[in-house]
Amino acid sequence: MPILALQNVSKSFGQLKVTQDVSFEVPEGQALGIIGPNGAGKSTLFNLITGNLMSDAGSISFEGRDVTRVPAMQRCFAGIGRSFQIPQPFANLTVFENLLVAAMHGRNASQKAVEQACAEIVEQTELMSVANNAASGLSLLQRKRLEMARALATDPKLLLLDEIAGGLTDAECVALIDTIKSVHARGVTIIWIEHVLHALTSVVERLLVLDFGKVIGIGAPDEIMNRQDVREIYLGIDV
Amino acid sequence: MHTHTPSTPYFVTTQTRASQITMMLAVALIAVLIILPFFAGRVLIQDMFFILTMLVLAQFWNLLAGYGGMVSIGQQAFVGMGAYAMFGGVILAGIDPIPAILLGGLASLIVAVPTAFFAFRLQGPYFAIGTWVIAEVMRLVMAQVKALGGGTGTSLPRSATREMWATEWIAELFDVRNSAARDILTYWLALALAVATIIAIYALLRSKPGLALSAVRDNPEAAKSVGVDAGRMKWFVFLTSAFGTGLAGALIYVQKARISPDAAFSVTDWTAYVLFIVIIGGIGTIEGPIIGVIIFFLLQSLLADYGSWYLFTLGIIGIVVMLFAPRGLWGLITEKTGIQLFPIRRRLSGGPLDTSKY
Known part of the structure; x- marks a missing residue:
């Protein structure tokens, strides 16, 4: 049984469809990377998984339990932990x-x-x-x-990391990757949104590509990164 | 990455040296304040009553705004409802004014439920204005209650004030008239309420929900993501604050013995002054309102003869403090000295923190 499963999840802000018919599964213990251009809806997808946003359609299940309408607080109790793209510390x-x-x-x-x-x-x-x-x-x-x-x-079973390596120097990035690897080694399932590709691919076993709120590919990192459409969309390379 | 095993276990401390000294001084101060009526005149007792009740209102507004992040300008709703419920208990049900104070707290707690239901739908400045509007509605409603004097107000019956609990005993003990005995009694009650309020708020802030409260204030979205029930915290703080404000309101009007809707629901007396006290003292600290109320009292005494210049001066001082010392006078003091009289920080010690490395 996958630890997390999304089925046909959609979300719109007014006329803007930020998540369209997204379906994928994450097996327990896996590390999944999510890539996609800015504005592809990656952080929105995280907010839907954590319950900080509620989806308009589709279903989300965690450990086989339907959590589509469950609020953020209870998804945390269930074992979903997250980081925010823009750090949101309790400042005081x-x-x-x-x-x-x-x-x-x-x-x-x-x-x-x-x-x-x-x-x-x-x-x-x-x-x-x-x-x-x-x-x-x-x-x-x-x-x-x-x-x-x-x-x-x-103490999450599923850890969602949102651009945790963005803006860091190479040395800082290496230290952070070590920490993430050791968390992963303990059996924690990880979903990691990242633009710093070398950091991402050194940890994850699978990659998911998101563009305009749609999943355009999911699979082994090498295979995904060699796909022509991914290279065009994501890296802006004309092939 | 560290693979270090701590040589000494970790532990967490909250007390500081200053806080231990504070506790001892506080106990001594409370003892002095309890016996104050034995050597102080009636005017000083009345001044102290004013200071202590304003301190209670300030602590509860600070809990609401400084810790709960809910900037209400409608706390006069709970002062007024508390006071009117006490009057209602005395005039309509024949209860002694002292136990009727509890009725005041309960009444405020009850009206706080629908108030919160509406006000929680509003954010930031809309919440502030919303609470004010609700308070105005309550003032207008109370002005329609003819049994409690309608728009012009009413007084506590002479029989009720004369036979009030414990006043006879106090009058004999101090060899004073009944009215002076009533002042001493209400002063003691104000002292008890102020001490209980500070102890309760301090205990709350050091508890598990207290830490959650700070988290919600700093970042509600992140708080939800780590399992904090932000909604429940808001309700808890709003209702607690209403209950305490209601008790204070009822007590204030036992001492005044005369009530009117305009006075009991006064935004100036029960919210603007309270805001001033908390802001100049230091919002989000227990020490702030204590310092603030002393400064407020001194300013009021100094400027009492200058009419509207008094309010003008308070306004100017408030603005200057907000611009140049946004954390208030206590904020300035802690910044310079690091002193915390009521520490709530949970400091990590032990492990590698004990070595010279950190």
């Missing part, structure tokens, strides 16, 4: 408190029960030096790390 809380609130509420546990786990995630995501600093003062890399750390704090 410290890094550690950002994780605490996510762990306590996402896992419905007491502070005592999650303190150690949060501290370990802070360590794993290399945020220990700023653990007690307010999130408002973090650098871009630290904010991206915090996005991932906070999602991990909810």
Whole structure:
């Protein structure tokens, strides 16, 4: 049984169809990459999966359960964790408190029960030096790390990463990939939207291409990247 | 990536040295305030009553706006409803004014439910204006209730104030007249309410829902994504704030013993001043309203004889503080000194944090 399945999911904002008839499945434990030009509807697709937006048509199921109408909060309880493309930290809380609130509420546990786990995630995501600093003062890399750390704090089965490597230097990117790989190695299913292709392909086993809200291809990364239509749409290469 | 195993376990602390000293000083201060009527005159007791009740209103508005992110300018609705419910209990049901204060809190809690139902459909400035409109509607409705004096208002019956709980005992103890005894009683109740309010809000902020509240204020969408029930937090804060404001409103009008719709639902007295107190003191802190109410009282005493210049000056000071010290006076103090009297930060310690590396 796939951990996540979308069937004919559509979403419009007024006249603009941002998600059109999207169907795909993600087997448990897999890492799926999503690529597509800006405005292809990638982040909207994430918002539909997490429940931050509700779809107009189609169905979404998680672990075999229909979650199409389930609100974001309950999808988090079910095991869907996410990062935001533009980091959305709780600015007045410290890094550690950002994780605490996510762990306590996402896992419905007491502070005592999650303190150690949060501290370990802070360590794993290399945020220990700023653990007690307010999130408002973090650098871009630290904010991206915090996005991932906070999602991990909810102990997700499915982790959605939205352009987590965008805007980072190569060295920063390498460190982030290491962290993502180790999360994936623990068996967490990952869906990762990314423009930084080398980062993406070093982790994911499958690629999905989105254009104008439609899935135009899904398959092994090599196979997808060699397709002429993908190269034209995505890389703007005339072949 | 670290593969480091911590040599010492991690632990989390919230207390600071300053907070432990604060607690000791606070206990001493409360003790002094309890025995204050033994050596203070009636005017000081009345001033202290004013300060303490304004502090309660400020703490609840701060909970709502500073922690809950809901900038209401309609809190006078709950002061007024609390006060009128107390009057109703005394005049219509013959209840003693002191237990009738509880009725005030309950009434405000009840009217807060439909208020929230409508106001929560509005965002930002629309929410603020919406709450104000609802408060105006309540004022107009209360002005129609003839049994409670209609538009001109009414007074507590002499019999009710004369025989009010504990006043006789206080009058004997202090050897004062009945009216002075009533001031001492309401002062003690205001002190108890202020202390209970601060303790309750502080306990809330240190609890699991308290952390969720800060998360919702900072980013509601992200809060939902990590499993926080943002809607429930808003309801909880709005209703709690209404209940506390209703209690304070009822208590204020036990002391005043006279009510009218214009006074009880005054946007200036119960919201504008309260906003001023919280903003100059420091929004989103427990310390802020405490400092704010002291400054407000001093300004009011200094400028009492200057009529409209008083409001003008308050406005100017409010604007200057918002422009140059948006986190208020307490914000300036913490920035310079790092002192927190009521710390809520959960600091991570132990593990590699104890080594020189960090």
